[in-house]
Amino acid sequence: MRKLVALALGAVLLTGCSSAPAAAPDTLRITTPYKVKSLDPIKQGLWSPEWGYGELLMRSTDNGDVEPWLLQRLEPVTATQWRLVLRPGVTFSNGRVLDSTALKAVLNRHLAENALVKANLPGATVETPDPSTVLLTTSTPVVNLPNLLADEQLVSVFDAQAEGVYTGPFTVSKLDDNELVLTRNPKYWGGPVTLSEVRVRFVPDGQARLLAVRTGEADIALYPRTDTLGAVKDATSGPRMATAPQALQQLRAIPNLRRAPMNDIAVRRAFALAIDYDQLAKQVLDGLYQTPKGIYPSVVPYALETQRTNASEARRLLDEAGWTPGPGGVRAKDGKQLQLTVLTYPQQPDTQTVAVAMQAQLATVGIGVQITEVQDNYEALKGSAWDVGLSFDGTLGYTYDPIGPLRDFLTSQGSKNFGGITDSELDDLVAELRRTGDPSARTPVLQRIQRLIADRGYLTVVAQRSSAAVVGGAFTGYRPSSVLHHVGAHTQVG
Known part of the structure; x- marks a missing residue:
């Protein structure tokens, strides 16, 4: 059924563009699942550096x-x-x-x-x-x-005396629910801009994005579904897969500490131990991801190996906490089953693939999983009807900064503390980190933080990857940006 729906969406995509003239040689056509909703520099300013208009x-x-x-x-x-x-x-x-x-x-x-x-x-x-x-x-x-100041979600730069005016090599000539059209900025301060136009279509379905590249209606498909990449990941001609240099994208499992059962530290720790990270990366995700060893990628010198797979230890923790095996293999305590609602979202279709695999892995230790897809993961995480939220949020962000993501996601006053963590010791350690100017002096503090997060089950990184894209047409030499700067003044054919 999923394949039929995807093909139908692809057919609609093709039909809608069949009468359009061929793209000019210096026009780039991209498909993405993420919609630019407005040019508001505060609420939507993050898109401006991604798409080159800011x-x-x-x-x-x-x-x-x-x-x-x-x-x-x-x-x-x-x-x-x-x-x-x-x-x-x-x-x-x-x-x-x-x-x-x-x-x-x-x-x-x-x-x-x-x-x-x-x-x-x-x-x-x-x-x-x-x-x-x-x-x-x-x-x-x-x-x-x-x-x-390099974080796209913070200080976007715009003309405060005008509306929708930025400094980038492109200007926005069209924005609606389906498409963003960018035109070369003839007044760009940085010099000549290579491309005359960039057309960005918002296509939520991953199959349809890939099909658009295969049929020549798009040059680049961003955020490709892993289960669609088999035919292109090793291709030497036609559409192929391209990846960014740095593995900054992490799929994180965020526990909801505001309600049972994830308010139980034993459940959180057992959850992390029951996940087979190596199987997820190498088998479920077809070797296109890397196996996480902790909350930070190994590229940074302060990263510790705080995650491991040990189903036997997970069962022991649950036994000791009073979660006893029940009918159907799902554990229970005080008459309540150990059943988790896990959130996925369609803009990142691999979240569904991972959730299904985790469902099977967690079942081996007696944890049941119900998978729920939501249209906006951040909005859903602000609510209460979930136990674990899957979300692509790197612990280094896209600026190689460990401090900001810790502050925002894991401290009691953090604006993205979706799980409701309230831990004065963690707050104090992050505050100390924010006062420590010498990078070498931050290492022991960062390592204490990593051990605390693991010991108390505040966060689990289930998979990590480099940004990927499917590229074709005149742009087969395109390589995705590790930091999500998809187009710029020097993006070119080739």
Whole structure:
């Protein structure tokens, strides 16, 4: 049935475009499951660096670095103050100069309206000593400011005096429920832009995205379903699979501590021990994922191996906690079955594949699983009718920053603390991390945090991967960005 539906959707996609003229040689056509809902710089500003109509003050790279982008320099003045020096000659697409006054208006707007910015820049104030310099002062040290300014969900840069005006190499010429159309910005401050147009279609079904590349109606399909990649992952001609350099995408299992049974630490620990991470990566996900050993990818020097598979130990923990085997193999305690509602979402179809495999793995230790698909995973996680939420959220984000994701997802005041973690020891450790300017001095703190998270079952990384895409047509040389910068001034045919 799933295949028939996918083919039907693909047929609709084809029919809807059959009369369209062939794309110009310098036009790129992309399909993605994620819809850009508006050009609102606060609520939807994250899309601007992804699609090249906006840029950030700092930029993450595929090499694992963070470097200045719209800034020329970023340097600490004191423990609680940073100097932001703007790159000369930067303009918005309407020709207005990005000077310190314009940047102050951007920062103040975010501080007033963006919850993530307020949380990560406590007590921030902004001064403009000269036209190219901003002094940003906070009430406590913010040692990861370079990473924060490279985070697409924080300080998007826009013209505060206009609507939908950014600095990028492209401007938005069309946005509706089906498509985003980007046109070369002739006034781009960074010089000539290679492509004349980028057309981004919002196609939720993974089969239909792949079919569009196979039929030549799209050049690139982002976020491909793993179970559709068998025919293209080793292809030497025609559509093929391409992957980003860094494995920053992690599928995390977020436990809901606000209700039983995941408020039981024994259940959370047994859950993590019962998952066969190696089987998920190598068999279920066809070798296209890597086996996680802990909450951080092994590329960072402070990563610890805190995850392992041990079904026998999982059963022992549940036995000791009073969860006894019942009819059908599902354990029970005080008359209530050990049954988990696990959330998946269609924009990341591998969440469904993983949930089905986890269902079988957890059953071997007596944990039952009911799988529920939701249309918006973050909105669903804000509710209460779930026990485990599957979500692609890297613990380094896309800026190689361990501090921000810890603060946002795992501390009691975190804006994305969907699981309701309230742990003063963890809060104190993350606060200490945020005060520690020397990266080498952060390592022991980060390792204590990793052990605490594992011991108390606050988070499980079930799989990790590099960003993937299916590429074809004139863009077979395209390689996905590790940090989700899908198109830019120098994206080209080839």
